[in-house]
Amino acid sequence: MKVQLSDELLLSIQKPARYIGGEVNSIYKEPGFYDVHYCFCFPDVYDVGMCHLGLQILYHELNKPDHVYCERAFAPWPDMEEKMREQQIPLYSLETFTPLKEFDFLGFTLQYEMSYTNILNMLDLAGIPLFASERGEEAPLVMAGGPNAYNPEPLADFIDLFYLGEGEVEYAHLFELYAEHRKNGGSKRDFLKLAAQVPGIYVPSFYEVSYDETAAEGCEHTGCITSFRPKYDFAPEKVRKVLVEEMDTVEYPTKPIVPYIQIVHDRAAMEIFRGCLHGCRFCQAGMIYRPVRRHSRQAILAWVDEVLKNTGYDEISLTSLSSNDYPELYSIIREIHEKYPHIHISLPSLRVDAFSLALMDELAQGKKSGLTFAAEAGTQRLRDVINKGITEEEILSGVGLAFRGGFDKVKLYFMLGLPTETYEDIEGIAQLSKKIVWTWNALPKEERSADVRVTSSTSFFVPKPFTPFQWCAQDSYEHFMEKQAFLTEKIRHKKIQYDCHDAFLSTLEGLLARGDRRTGKLIYAAWKNGCRFDSWSDLFSEAAWKKAIEESGTELAYYNYRVRSREEILPWDHIDVGVTKRFLLREYDKAYEAKTTAPCNQACSGCGMKNLSCGGICYETKEGAE
Amino acid sequence: MKKILVFSKGGRLRFVGHLDVMRAFQRALNRAGIQLAYSQGFNPHPLMSFASPLSLGYEGENEIVEIILEKEMTDEALFDALSAQLPEGLKLRSVRTGVGQKGNAMARLAAAEFELKSTHAYFTEQNIRSFFEQEELPVEKLGKVKGRKRTVTVDIKPLIYRWSYQDGSLFVIGAGGPSVNFNPEHLLASLASFSGLDKYPETSISRKRLLYEKEGAYYPLEQCEEL
Numbered sequence: 078m079k080v081q082l083s084d085e086l087l088l089s090i091q092k093p094a095r096y097i098g099g100e101v102n103s104i105y106k107e108p109g110f111y112d113v114h115y116c117f118c119f120p121d122v123y124d125v126g127m128c129h130l131g132l133q134i135l136y137h138e139l140n141k142p143d144h145v146y147c148e149r150a151f152a153p154w155p156d157m158e159e160k161m162r163e164q165q166i167p168l169y170s171l172e173t174f175t176p177l178k179e180f181d182f183l184g185f186t187l188q189y190e191m192s193y194t195n196i197l198n199m200l201d202l203a204g205i206p207l208f209a210s211e212r213g214e215e216a217p218l219v220m221a222g223g224p225n226a227y228n229p230e231p232l233a234d235f236i237d238l239f240y241l242g243e244g245e246v247e248y249a250h251l252f253e254l255y256a257e258h259r260k261n262g263g264s265k266r267d268f269l270k271l272a273a274q275v276p277g278i279y280v281p282s283f284y285e286v287s288y289d290e291t292a293a294e295g296c297e298h299t300g301c302i303t304s305f306r307p308k309y310d311f312a313p314e315k316v317r318k319v320l321v322e323e324m325d326t327v328e329y330p331t332k333p334i335v336p337y338i339q340i341v342h343d344r345a346a347m348e349i350f351r352g353c354l355h356g357c358r359f360c361q362a363g364m365i366y367r368p369v370r371r372h373s374r375q376a377i378l379a380w381v382d383e384v385l386k387n388t389g390y391d392e393i394s395l396t397s398l399s400s401n402d403y404p405e406l407y408s409i410i411r412e413i414h415e416k417y418p419h420i421h422i423s424l425p426s427l428r429v430d431a432f433s434l435a436l437m438d439e440l441a442q443g444k445k446s447g448l449t450f451a452a453e454a455g456t457q458r459l460r461d462v463i464n465k466g467i468t469e470e471e472i473l474s475g476v477g478l479a480f481r482g483g484f485d486k487v488k489l490y491f492m493l494g495l496p497t498e499t500y501e502d503i504e505g506i507a508q509l510s511k512k513i514v515w516t517w518n519a520l521p522k523e524e525r526s527a528d529v530r531v532t533s534s535t536s537f538f539v540p541k542p543f544t545p546f547q548w549c550a551q552d553s554y555e556h557f558m559e560k561q562a563f564l565t566e567k568i569r570h571k572k573i574q575y576d577c578h579d580a581f582l583s584t585l586e587g588l589l590a591r592g593d594r595r596t597g598k599l600i601y602a603a604w605k606n607g608c609r610f611d612s613w614s615d616l617f618s619e620a621a622w623k624k625a626i627e628e629s630g631t632e633l634a635y636y637n638y639r640v641r642s643r644e645e646i647l648p649w650d651h652i653d654v655g656v657t658k659r660f661l662l663r664e665y666d667k668a669y670e671a672k673t674t675a676p677c678n679q680a681c682s683g684c685g686m687k688n689l690s691c692g693g694i695c696y697e698t699k700e701g702a703e
Numbered sequence: 704m705k706k707i708l709v710f711s712k713g714g715r716l717r718f719v720g721h722l723d724v725m726r727a728f729q730r731a732l733n734r735a736g737i738q739l740a741y742s743q744g745f746n747p748h749p750l751m752s753f754a755s756p757l758s759l760g761y762e763g764e765n766e767i768v769e770i771i772l773e774k775e776m777t778d779e780a781l782f783d784a785l786s787a788q789l790p791e792g793l794k795l796r797s798v799r800t801g802v803g804q805k806g807n808a809m810a811r812l813a814a815a816e817f818e819l820k821s822t823h824a825y826f827t828e829q830n831i832r833s834f835f836e837q838e839e840l841p842v843e844k845l846g847k848v849k850g851r852k853r854t855v856t857v858d859i860k861p862l863i864y865r866w867s868y869q870d871g872s873l874f875v876i877g878a879g880g881p882s883v884n885f886n887p888e889h890l891l892a893s894l895a896s897f898s899g900l901d902k903y904p905e906t907s908i909s910r911k912r913l914l915y916e917k918e919g920a921y922y923p924l925e926q927c928e929e930l
Contacts, residue, residue, distance in 0.1 A: 099714075
C-alpha cells in the first residue's frame with residue numbers, strides 16, 4: 078500500500094521537497110523484478126542525510142544487481158512528524174512511497190551517537206517494534222553499519238544485525254544468501270544464523286553478556302563485564318571488519334542523487350583515499366579506517382569528468398582525513414581547474430603551508446575563504462601526548478603567509494579535557510590564539526589583509542572505543558564548565574571569537590560512545606521522554622536526557638568517570654578492527670610519557686593492520702616495530 | 704545568443720520552490736553540455752532570468768525563462784538536448800531565439816492567467832458569481848502602516864482584469880508586473896471569508912500563462928517581439 082500525501086499536508090510544512098523524492102539520478106525499479114527490498118535509513122533530516130557520501134556509495138552499490146532494490150528514508154522533521162502521527166501516515170521510502178514495514182531490510186547508518194534516538198523514532202513512525210526480540214516474521218530485518226557500529230552494544234537491543242566495515246564488500250553476498258534462503262521457504266529469523274557466518278556480520282542476539290554483581294570502584298550498582306561469549310557455535314567469537322583492499326576495484330558512484338533543495342553541502346564528493354597515517358591518539362577515525370588506501374590519479378580524474386556530466390553540479394569536493402598526504406594532490410587539482418574553470422573545488426582537511434596556500438589562492442576565484450587549523454591542544458607537551466604532529470611554528474608561519482596573501486579569517490579547533498591536561502595547557506589555547514593576532518599586527522599595513530578575525534572553538538574530549546584513550550576517564554561535567562569559564566576569561570580579545578560546545582552533550586556522547594548492552598535502556602528512556610534530533614541545539618532537551626539517565630539507572634561514574642583497567646573486558650572486545658589492543662596499550666603508555674609516534678609512512682609502529690589486509694601503506698616501508 | 708524557453712512545472716515539482724527550480728535548470732543545462740554566458744564582475748553568475756517566480760504549490764503551464772548562450776545553437780538542438788536532461792515535472796514546451804543580450808521578460812510582464820479549481824462547497828458557480836457582484840473584494844493581509852506591521856484590509860477587485868467560470872474551474876486574469884501583483888490566494892481567502900469560512904479549503908492553483916500588454920489587449924508573453 079503506497080503512502081499518499083495530500084497537497085494540503087505538503088503545503089503546511091517546511092521544505093516539502095524533503096519528502097517527495099523524484100530527484101535526478103534517483104532509481105526506480107519495477108516491483109516483481111527484484112528479490113530483495115532494502116531501505117537505507119539515515120537517522121537525521123533529509124538536508125543532512127543527503128550530504129552523506131556513504132549513502133551515495135551504498136545506494137549505487139546495492140542497486141547494481143537487478144535483483145536488489147535500495148531506496149531511501151530520512152527522519153521527518155518535527156512538523157512533518159506531527160502531521161504523520163495525526164493522520165496515521167507510516168514512515169515511507171522516497172522512491173516508491175512504500176511503508177518501511179513492508180521492506181525486507183532496513184539499514185541504519187550510525188554516524189554519531191546523538192542520532193540514536195532518531196533511529197528509535199523512525200522505527201516507531203514506521204510501525205515497527207523497537208526491540209529486536211519483539212519483531213516477528215512480518216517485520217523487516219533491521220541492520221546497522223557505519224563508524225559507530227564498531228561499538229554496537231548500546232543498540233544491541235534494537236538491531237537484528239550489524240555490518241562491520243566497508244559497504245562495498247559483503248552486501249551483495251549477504252543479499253544473495255537472503256534471496257536463496259527465502260526462495261527455499263526459510264524464515265527471516267533463521268536467516269540470521271546464515272548471516273552470522275558472513276564476514277563482518279555481527280548478530281547481537283547470538284551472544285550473552287554477564288556482569289559482576291559487585292559494583293565497580295566508585296560506583297553504586299554497576300558491575301564490570303565478567304564474560305561475553307557466543308551462545309551458539311555458528312556465531313564467531315570475534316567479528317572482524319571487512320574492508321576494500323584495492324580502491325580502484327570499486328566503482329566510485331558517478332551518478333549521485335542530486336537533491337532539489339539546498340542541503341548542507343551542495344556538491345559531488347569523492348574520497349581520494351581512505352584511512353589516515355598520523356595516528357592521533359584521540360581520533361577513532363584514524364584507527365578504524367586503517368590502512369590507508371588511495372584511489373589512483375586516473376580514477377579521480379575520470380570520476381570528475383563523469384560526475385559533472387551526470388549531475389550538472391558546479392562544485393566538487395575531494396575528501397579524505399588528511400588531504401596533504403595524497404602525493405600528487407596539487408597537480409591533480411590544477412589539471413581539474415584548467416579543464417573546468419567554472420567549477421569550484423572544495424578541499425577539506427588541508428594542512429596549511431606555502432603550497433596549499435598558493436593552491437587555495439588559485440582556486441578561490443577571487444573569494445578568500447578562511448583557514449582552518451586543528452591544533453587540538455594549546456601546548457606542545459599536550460600535542461605530543463595526543464600525538465598531534467602540528468607545531469606552533471608551523472601554525473604561525475602558515476598564518477603569516479596567509480595574511481600576506483590576503484586571507485583574513487583563521488579558525489582554530491581545540492579540545493578541553495584531554496588526558497594529562499593542566500590549566501597551563503588551557504591557557505596555551507588563549508596564548509596561541511593571541512599569537513595569531515599578534516602575527517597579523519606585526520606585519521606592515523601594506524603587506525597584510527585589512528582586518529583579522531580569529532575564531533577559536535573548543536569541544537570537550539570524548540574517549541572513543543578503539544583508540545589509545547579508550548581506558549581514560551572522561552573529564553566531569555563540572556570540570557568542563559570550570560575550564561570553559563577559565564578559558565573564556567583568558568582568551569578575551571576583540572579580534573578573537575570563542576565558541577564552545579555544549580558540555581552536557583559531550584557528557585552524553587561519552588556515555589553512549591563507550592556504553593554497553595545496558596545502555597539500551599537509557600536510549601529507550603530518552604526516546605520515550607521525547608528526545609529527537611539531539612544534535613540540533615534548538616531541539617536537544619537536557620532535562621529529558623537527565624530524566625532518562627535517572628530512570629534507567631545509568632551511572633556516569635561507571636561509564637564516564639572511571640579509569641578502566643587494562644585487564645577489563647571492554648564492550649567492544651569481540652570486534653576486530655585490525656588494530657590490536659597491544660598496540661593501543663603501547664600508545665596509551667607513550668601518551669602519558671608525552672612520547673610521539675611517527676606517521677605510518679615514516680615508520681611502522683606495528684598496529685596490527687598487517688595481519689588484516691594485503692595492501693595499503695603498511696607495505697611501503699621496510700622498518701617495523703615488532 | 705538569447706533564447707526564450709517556455710516550460711511547464713507540475714507533479715512533484717510543485718513542491719520545489721523557485722530558487723531550487725532555478726538551480727535545477729542550471730544543472731540540467733550543465734548536464735546537456737549547454738554553456739551559458741557568464742556575467743562580468745567580481746562574482747560571475749550564469750545569465751539566466753525567469754520572467755516571474757511561481758509560488759510553492761502552484762502548477763505552471765507556460766512559464767518563461769530567458770538564457771544567454773555562450774555559443775550559437777539552433778532552437779531544435781537546444782530543445783532536444785535540454786528536454787533530455789530536465790527532471791520529471793519540468794517539461795520544455797518551446798524554444799525560440801530572442802533579441803539582445805539580457806532578459807527583459809520580467810519588465811514586460813503585465814498580467815497572468817490562473818485556473819482555480821476546488822470540489823468544496825464554497826466553489827459553486829452560484830457562490831462565485833455572487834462573490835464577484837460585490838463592489839469590493841476585501842482581503843486581510845499583513846502590511847506596514849507607518850512602519851509597523853499591521854493587518855490591513857485591501858481591495859483586490861482593481862487587480863482583476865477578467866474572470867470566467869467553466870466546468871468547475873474559475874479562470875482569472877490578474878495584474879502582474881514589477882509594481883503590482885495579483886495573488887490568487889488572496890482571491891481564495893476573500894471568497895472563503897465571503898462564504899463564512901475561516902480559511903479556504905483545498906483548492907488547486909495553476910498559472911496558465913504570462914501576458915504582456917499591447918494597445919490595451921493582452922497576449923502571451925513569450926510572443927513579445929521585444930524579448
